[in-house]
Amino acid sequence: MNKLLLPVLFAFSVTSAAAAIAAESDGGIPYKWAPWKDPNNPLTLKMTEEKDVLFERRDQSAGPKREPGLYYPNRYNFGPTWTSIPTFLGAPIAQTPADLKAGKVDIAMFGMTVGDQMLPGGRFAALQMRSLIDYLSYPAQGEDQFIGVDIGKLVMADYGNAAANWMADNQINLDEVHKIVSEIISADAIPVGIGGTHIQSYGFMTALAEKYGPGExxxxxxxxxxxxxxxxxxxxxxxxxxxxxxVEKGVINGNDIIQVGLRGSTPGAYDLNWMRKNKLRFHFQAEIEKNGWDAVMAKVLEEVKGRKVYVTFDMDGVDPAYAPGVGTAEPDGLTAGQAIQLMRALGIQNEIVAAEFNEYNPFLDDAHQTTGILMDRLIRSLLAGIQGRREGITDPYYYDPERINHGSD
Ligand SMILES: [Mn+2]
Incomplete structure (x- = not known):
């Protein structure tokens, strides 16, 4: 169910004469109107096949034979997406955990293809992100123009996509995200998920909880x-x-969730109370408007200092003026610059253990692919921060001196 329709249905359920029915429901759609919740109801749709071909892995040992490691699918050393077989950031390909290990991969990007959004298109975002019509997006290299760090020093790989069945219950889709994140983590690389809708974050969180334990x-x-x-x-x-x-299943503690940019018509009093009770560290746009971005960003960095961090970036957190290609656009929000700054600062300050950029809908983007290019730059900014940290930069507000003073006076 999408974000916009749900409150409408909810409101309908509690304002109709069926208040008694609503009272016996769990706060969602009253049970009487949701026969699919009852497994014994003949109307309930069930998977009849044990296996789903979408998730069957290819037998890599069937050939062609090759040593584990990274390989480039392209003929040319340098080339924009339209002269290439596109990969994320032009990175070489890895297909198995053995490839990641043999290639000593730092960053394993993979496409995510779940599309549970009111406005369809998110499942095509990974495809689009590999083929942005922006030749500067192509090479997985280039110096970050704030801190002067070359992200090409990181070993990156395109780890393919996580399949999602667009007709199935999302449980099976999240299991696949969980599996792929686990494979990447077990190869000591940082998983960076790209595309799809925000639900996939659940697969990330379960994989991270399995590896590190909740609270880490x-x-x-x-x-x-x-x-x-x-x-x-x-x-x-x-x-x-x-x-x-x-939170309720114990995958993550409420006070380990730091939210930035909340606005629009939700949450209501009930959910806000739930957020407070579970100690989520939320930062509404209201706080940004009142105290200013610098103060809120400083607070976020303080709250997360010293922690292992997983970044889950919903593109609708950014003002649709900068990122129109999203499924649930909400005016106001972070500027492109603020979002880029936050990614870079987090990469410098914290140990990033996973990241994921979602809710980009290429069908709703403008002709310049503004949203896609911003998502690409957010990923690069995080990577620049990660590499900067490896090179000894510790100040999240560090700037390359040569880039903030031309020195010609
Ligand atoms: Mn979201």
């Missing part, structure tokens, strides 16, 4: 929406509810 990793959650609606519409979880489920 803090989540930086940039979003217009708090994503803690009660799960509704008979679904396991959706892109507006996964945070609540993650």
């Amino acid at each position: 990793v803090a989540v930086i959650h940039i979003d217009a929406h708090y994503d803690a609606y009660k799960a509704g519409a008979g679904r396991f979880v959706h892109n507006g509810s996964f945070m609540k489920l993650a």
Whole structure:
């Protein structure tokens, strides 16, 4: 269920004469209207196949034979996306954990293809992100123009996509995200998920909880929406509810969630109370407007200092003036510059253990692919911060002296 329709249905359920029905429901759609919640109801749709071909892995040993490691699919050393077989940031390909290990990969990018959004298109974002019509997006190299660090020093790989069945319950899709994140982590690389909708964050969080244990990793959650609606519409979880489920199932502690950019028509009093009770560290746009971006960013950095960090970036956290290609656009929000600054600062200050950039809808982007290019730059800024940290930069507000003073006076 999408973010906009859900409150409408919810409001309908409680304002109709069926208040008694609503009272016996869990706050979502009343049970009587949701027969699919009852497994014994003949109307309930079930998977009839044990296996889903979409998730069957290719037998890599069947050939062609090759040594484990990274390989470039392209003929040319340098080339824009339209002369290439596109990969994320032009990175070489890895197909298995053995490839990641043999290649000593630092950053394993993979495409995510879940599309549970009111306005369809998110599942095509990974495809688009590999082929932006922007030749500067192509090489996985280049100096960050704030801190003068070359992200090409990181060993990057394109780890392919996580499949998602666009007709199935999201449980199976999240299992696949979980699996791929786990494969990457087990190869000591940092998973960077690209594309799809925000629900996939749940697969990241379960994989991270499995590896590190709950309470070890803090989540930086940039979003217009708090994503803690009660799960509704008979679904396991959706892109507006996964945070609540993650907290209630103990996948993550509420006070390990730091949210930035919340605004719009939600949450209401009930959910805000839930957020306070579970000690989420939320930073509404209201706080940014009142105290200014610098103060709020400083507070976020202070709250997360010394922690392992997982970044989950919903592109609708950014003002649609800068990022129109999203499924649930919400006016106001972070500027492109603020978002870029935050990514770079987090990469410098914290040990980034995973990151994921979602809710980009290429069908709703402008002709310049403004949203896609911004998402690309957000990824690069985080990577620049990560590499800067490896090179000994410790100040999240560090700038390359040569880039803030021309010295010609
Ligand atoms: Mn979201």
